[in-house]
Amino acid sequence: MPPSCPASGSRVPGAARGDRRHRRTNYARGMSSGAGRLDVARVRGLFPGLSDGFVHADGPGGTLVPESVVRAVSQAMRVPIANRGGVFPSSARAEQLVSGARSAVADLVGGVPAGVVLGPNVTSLTYAVARALAKHWRAGDEIVVSRLDHDANVRPWLQVADRLGLVVRWAEVDIETGELPDWQYDELLTNRTRLVAVTAASNAIGTCPDVAAITRRAHQVGALVFVDAAHAAPHLLLDLEQLGADFLAVSAYKWCGPHVGAVVADPGLWEELWPDKLLPASDRVPDRFEPGTPPFELYAGVAAAVDHFAALCPESTGTRRQRLVTAMAAVGRYEGELFDRLDTALRRMPHLHVLGEPWPRTPTLSFTVSGMRPRQVAGELARRGICAWDGDFFARELFDAIGVNEAGGAVRLGLMHYNTAEEVERLVECIDDLR
Ligand SMILES: Cc1ncc(COP(=O)(O)O)c(C=O)c1O
Numbered sequence: 001m002p003p004s005c006p007a008s009g010s011r012v013p014g015a016a017r018g019d020r021r022h023r024r025t026n027y028a029r030g031m032s033s034g035a036g037r038l039d040v041a042r043v044r045g046l047f048p049g050l051s052d053g054f055v056h057a058d059g060p061g062g063t064l065v066p067e068s069v070v071r072a073v074s075q076a077m078r079v080p081i082a083n084r085g086g087v088f089p090s091s092a093r094a095e096q097l098v099s100g101a102r103s104a105v106a107d108l109v110g111g112v113p114a115g116v117v118l119g120p121n122v123t124s125l126t127y128a129v130a131r132a133l134a135k136h137w138r139a140g141d142e143i144v145v146s147r148l149d150h151d152a153n154v155r156p157w158l159q160v161a162d163r164l165g166l167v168v169r170w171a172e173v174d175i176e177t178g179e180l181p182d183w184q185y186d187e188l189l190t191n192r193t194r195l196v197a198v199t200a201a202s203n204a205i206g207t208c209p210d211v212a213a214i215t216r217r218a219h220q221v222g223a224l225v226f227v228d229a230a231h232a233a234p235h236l237l238l239d240l241e242q243l244g245a246d247f248l249a250v251s252a253y254k255w256c257g258p259h260v261g262a263v264v265a266d267p268g269l270w271e272e273l274w275p276d277k278l279l280p281a282s283d284r285v286p287d288r289f290e291p292g293t294p295p296f297e298l299y300a301g302v303a304a305a306v307d308h309f310a311a312l313c314p315e316s317t318g319t320r321r322q323r324l325v326t327a328m329a330a331v332g333r334y335e336g337e338l339f340d341r342l343d344t345a346l347r348r349m350p351h352l353h354v355l356g357e358p359w360p361r362t363p364t365l366s367f368t369v370s371g372m373r374p375r376q377v378a379g380e381l382a383r384r385g386i387c388a389w390d391g392d393f394f395a396r397e398l399f400d401a402i403g404v405n406e407a408g409g410a411v412r413l414g415l416m417h418y419n420t421a422e423e424v425e426r427l428v429e430c431i432d433d434l435r
Pocket of ligand 1: 060203231
């Protein structure tokens, strides 16, 4: 079989491996703090979708949904819901669903409900924020995007830059390690930098950049930071303040909820921005960023999904946010152990090339197999009862930099809190079988 390994070598001059020694990612912090244990047998019983017998290693593309979320959505549709703004009970119910979703997302990310803008998904919301911010920018202003990001946190900014004549600077990935070194921002930021767009975790290779270190540097020059936490959210505790994110984007279908996105910011920051909007629609924050009639029933599912995570350690007490702190620490520990087994076993296989290095990351990896195209590998895995994505996962810039796109990208495996050690064994056996 001819090899299909990616090119190696760093795109970041001087990216020293030793730099990583003292670095602890948010994920690592999640793994080492807090009490509580995940009872995976109990957790699996909550997910009707697991009864199909497949190993669902496709979570980074969208997770399974617990029964509680299904029930919340259908319950919301069983009772009358009108639109918002009326003086009758079914309109009040719609209002409650909106505020319930805002509170839940605020708890998930350590924000406040008044700063939660809901919308169809991260991509559309990022475009909306980019358009609103662009009204304040002039030709010659600068933005910094990263080669690690999903295209949803790259293209909207590049397209605005193109329209306005902004200068675009790129934060590069060390393609051997998969790391996005934060020190390079010292050279990328200037007093004309208006925005830094960066991911909290790569949906392709799991890398968790040191977002707090990046935001600190960005704020020193007065730039805003838009953090894409779509992939990070089901794996690590998000904390708007600790990350220093001005905007933080999440998508509920990545954390066991329905297809709804959210961007969270300080309400005061939203106050400074104006989207294009209809005249009769509310001018209030955050409502003015939410055009049209929202999917109220799905909002019930958003709140139920956050409740699902908050209840993962049934013995934990306190507010929902406090229970989330305990739960996400337990999730981090559990997923970390499972992922170590998977990662270690795959790296021993001579016919495999795992992209990046195994320092702390979300439980997500991408690999190529000698002599097989990723689509073929995914097909073989599907025949063996494994759901795994192939392609570039919209991490187009990263996979172009690594050099795997010409060969069809890579195969991605992502573990979630509902995956088991037995499933990891099955994954390892099936992949070994491709030899
Ligand atoms: C890291 C990351 N960012 C952004 C997105 C886009 O999210 P959405 O599908 O909500 O637009 C995804 C989806 O795969 C993602 O994984």
